[in-house]
Amino acid sequence: MKAVSAGCLEIHYHEVGPEHGDPVIMLHGFPYDAHAYDAVSADLAGRGFRCLVPYLRGYGPTRFLSSETMRSGQQAALGADLLAFMDALGIKRALLGGYDWGGRAACIVAALWPERVRGLVSCGQGYNIQDIANARQPAPPVKEARYWYMYYFHTERGRFGLTQNRHDLCRYIWSLWSPSWRFDDATWAATALSFENPDFVEIVLHSYRHRFGGISGDPSYDEIEERLSAQPDISVPCIVLQGRDDGVDPPVEQDSDRAHYTGFYERRIIDGAGHNLPQEAPEAFAAAMVKLAGAQ
Numbered sequence: 001m002k003a004v005s006a007g008c009l010e011i012h013y014h015e016v017g018p019e020h021g022d023p024v025i026m027l028h029g030f031p032y033d034a035h036a037y038d039a040v041s042a043d044l045a046g047r048g049f050r051c052l053v054p055y056l057r058g059y060g061p062t063r064f065l066s067s068e069t070m071r072s073g074q075q076a077a078l079g080a081d082l083l084a085f086m087d088a089l090g091i092k093r094a095l096l097g098g099y100d101w102g103g104r105a106a107c108i109v110a111a112l113w114p115e116r117v118r119g120l121v122s123c124g125q126g127y128n129i130q131d132i133a134n135a136r137q138p139a140p141p142v143k144e145a146r147y148w149y150m151y152y153f154h155t156e157r158g159r160f161g162l163t164q165n166r167h168d169l170c171r172y173i174w175s176l177w178s179p180s181w182r183f184d185d186a187t188w189a190a191t192a193l194s195f196e197n198p199d200f201v202e203i204v205l206h207s208y209r210h211r212f213g214g215i216s217g218d219p220s221y222d223e224i225e226e227r228l229s230a231q232p233d234i235s236v237p238c239i240v241l242q243g244r245d246d247g248v249d250p251p252v253e254q255d256s257d258r259a260h261y262t263g264f265y266e267r268r269i270i271d272g273a274g275h276n277l278p279q280e281a282p283e284a285f286a287a288a289m290v291k292l293a294g295a296q
Contacts, residue, residue: 007084012061013054017045029100031170033194039282058203060194073207076221079108099123119292126240126257178274237264239288243273
């Protein structure tokens, strides 16, 4: 475990692989943590890559530097954290990979600062930048039903539920979103520790309330949010991975994300994997990253 001061955070992260290897930054989502990439990192490090896997704000040992900083979980904050992490480590350009919240951070940096990104592996939602201006438009009922947890977190009952029952709630979400993943108690316990972060509840609640336009974000990220409201295209090479068994964001036949990518693009649907794709199918994730590295 290492740590670095980056922007408003002290970001803790795992690093494996040769110090001068090609940098690969991989980011987890909710409700997971950096352990999602243990197997991927071991694979890529063995191939000579320098793998860096940070804990997002509100997770694990990552902490805010000031008690005065707003505990925002908005998308712009996640993107800014990733850029600050790269700056703090002196990484001018890297391969990025992520899913869920982490995939959003990676997509944001790829879209707004493409000169910093060699390639992108995006899991689940391939184009993972929120269209907050249109967030109040309802989705088909079957999709709305899968978003029950988002609506739950809009309520004070949801706040108390996440505070008091975070472990049971998050483990239940794991089982719903990855129905074919047979994780053991040790795997769960290694990640569950990350939900004890003192800012976990506030960050999660803000993330899901902000994305629907119901509450304000941190004003320091207004400029980034304004740029994201244009739904910018992504020009860097990208491979999208989608788990066929994803219980919250299952792949569909029509690839509507393709229109947002102006460079090399490929979509792969992975059998036997759900939402936590890097941990469920590490070989597929590592293979996608290797292909992007070789395509430079």
